[in-house]
Amino acid sequence: MKKLLILGAGTAGTMMANHLNKKLNNNEWSITIVDQEEKHYYQPGFLFIPFEIYSEKDVVKQKKQFIPNQIEFIQSPIQVIEAEKNQVILENNTTLHYDILIIATGCRIVPSEIEGLDEGWRKNIFDFYTFDGSIALRDKFKEWNGGKLVVHLAEMPIKCPVAPLEFLFLSDWFFTEKGIRKDVEITYVTPLGSAFTKPRASAVLGKLFEEKNIKLVPNFNVSHIESENNKLVSLDGKEVNYDLLVTIPTNMGDELIERSDLGDELNFVPTDKHTLQSKAHDNIFVIGDATDIPASKAGSVAHFEAEILTENIISFINNKPLEAKFDGHANCYIESGYNKAFLIDFNYDVEPVEGTFPLPGIGPFSLLKETRINHLGKMAFKFIYWNMLLKGIPIPTVPPHMKTSGKKL
Template sequence: MKNLLILGAGTSGTMMANHLRPKLNKKEWKITIVDQYKTHYYQPGFLFLPFDIYTENQVKKVGEKFIPKEVNYIQKKIEQILPNENKVQLEDQILSYDLLIIATGSKIAPDEVEGMKGKNWHKNVFDFYTYEGALALRNKLRTWQGGKLVVHITEMPIKCPVAPLEFAFLADSYFTKKGMRDKVDITYVTPLSGAFTKQTCSNSLSYLLKEKNIKLETDFAIEHVDNENNKIVDYAEKEIDYDLLVTVPTNMGDEVIERSGMGDELNFVPTHPNTLQSKEHQNIFVIGDATNVPASKAGSVAHFEAETLTDNILLFINNKPLKEEFDGHANCFIETGHNKALLIDFNYEQEPVEGTFPFAGFGPLKLLKESIFNHWGKLAFRWIYWNMLLKGIAIPFVSRNMSTKGKKI
């Protein structure tokens, strides 16, 4: 009996367990998945928690219920990967593997910036990339009387690059509905030279910032958070005042990658961008936020990666050449507030463009255009996530590789 070991039971790991179990001979392959956490979070929902759009129960479930019964599930901390020995050290046992899938994700690292996780953490300095941070921010916003709201990104890459922009747009909508938008000054601060990583998308989104009276500060490389004076300060000594700071800290791969000596400076695993095989170990594959591939760290990307990775693992097992197929495909709804959203579809080579999705001409969704249909699509994704994505069920009419149909390229 051979052993396939999956590290991490988040989005990517759970999808891979569901993809592979029906395809691998149960008499030949034992599949084991390891994760120290009992709860599985719908992380895109963290964006909606602060604004009372989603409740706690809508963004979390018991993770084990999504793992196939034929997969061995171990809820323990992963201490170290020993790739030269084909072993993984858990907190109290050692597992051997013939094939390893690393799906350990990424986490925020507020300690990387001086003062960020200081005395005001979750008091007037918040994140919304964690369940705890999003809940604390929700409680703050319910009673906040207004002032200078700064939405800030520390550095790239981050999970879901559009989420900070969405937060700024939803904040505009939220305070407008509360009748206090005139009491809130919103500033969006980014280390990039524009509002978004992709230039065409940045051009399309910049008008929304102006339209919603959201100030834009670009090229801001934060050096520290001044908790005494409520300022963020960059390396050029530029200062931005805040009454409420909503920051996206540095995103890093799991600490187990650092302990194992397998990552780059941010603990992301060097991965072939098209096959998703580790660049250093042939029998190790990497998926989702754990990789260093130049694709967005988003659930849709993990979903598309999982389809290619499943095929490549079957090819690898049968000693056949791998498909250099994954193209960095990402498909993201961008909430713009007031029950509207944009949709973008892009990959490694192609920036977001206008058009229709998923069908040429018909759509029904518009690319790079605000609409209520896109907003409904964003909200519908939560159901798709729990009932299709995690279970390894393909989303109809959405291919793993980006289609050019309907796009104005």
């Protein structure tokens, strides 16, 4: 029997397990998925925990309940991938051989990449990109009565590029609701030249900074943090003072990738951006945040990738060309506070534009516009995630390739 091995049972790995379980002949192929963690986290929900919109129970479930019974789930740390030998060594020295390997090991924040960050960590420096970080920040917000709140983006790429903006907008709403907004100075410090990576979307979202009295400090490439002085310092000597710092540190791929000599300088795996095949090994495929492709690191992207990758793996097994092409499709709701949100839909070649989604001329969602129904879509995504995306169930009217109908191109 041939062996297909999936490393990582997060969003991307779990979706691939479910897709392939339906497609592969169980008499010819065995599927094994490996992950060291027992719990599955709904990571988009971390954004809402500091503002007490979600609680722990909204974002945590057991991984096993989303993995089909026919698939072997091994809960173990992984020591190394030996790609030349088509095998993976677990921490307990167990060897797993494979005919096809799918790397879905994701990415993580690495605070140690920024000098001085550790000294203030979880004291007056926080993150919301981890479960523990979002819980700690929630507790900090409960006792915080105002001052200089600085949201800081260290460098790109990061998971969910719109999340820092959402955090800013929700902070404006949250402190207004608490009655202390006048006592909170909100600043966004970014290495980018504008609020967001996509110019059209940045122009629209940038207007909210003025409306919500949020200061933007662009082109800020951090050198270090002076925790004892509550100060961010850039490479060219600029300084930004804070009372409370919420940072998005450097994002890097799993350390396993570095140990296995399969990644770039940030431990992301060089991947064909259309086929999702490793550039170094034909029988290795990469999906989700583990890739180096120029697409957003977000759950919706992994969902679209999974449908394309499933087709290509079936083609690979049948010795056929990998004809399914991922176009970089990303679909992101952007919370703006006060029960409103934006929605953007784009790919490698097409920037976010106005229009309707998913049905042309009907919607019900509006692209690049702030509406209440977009907010409802954002909140409904949690149900869709747990009950459809992870289980590999296609979302009606939302194909993996970006549709141009309904968009004002």
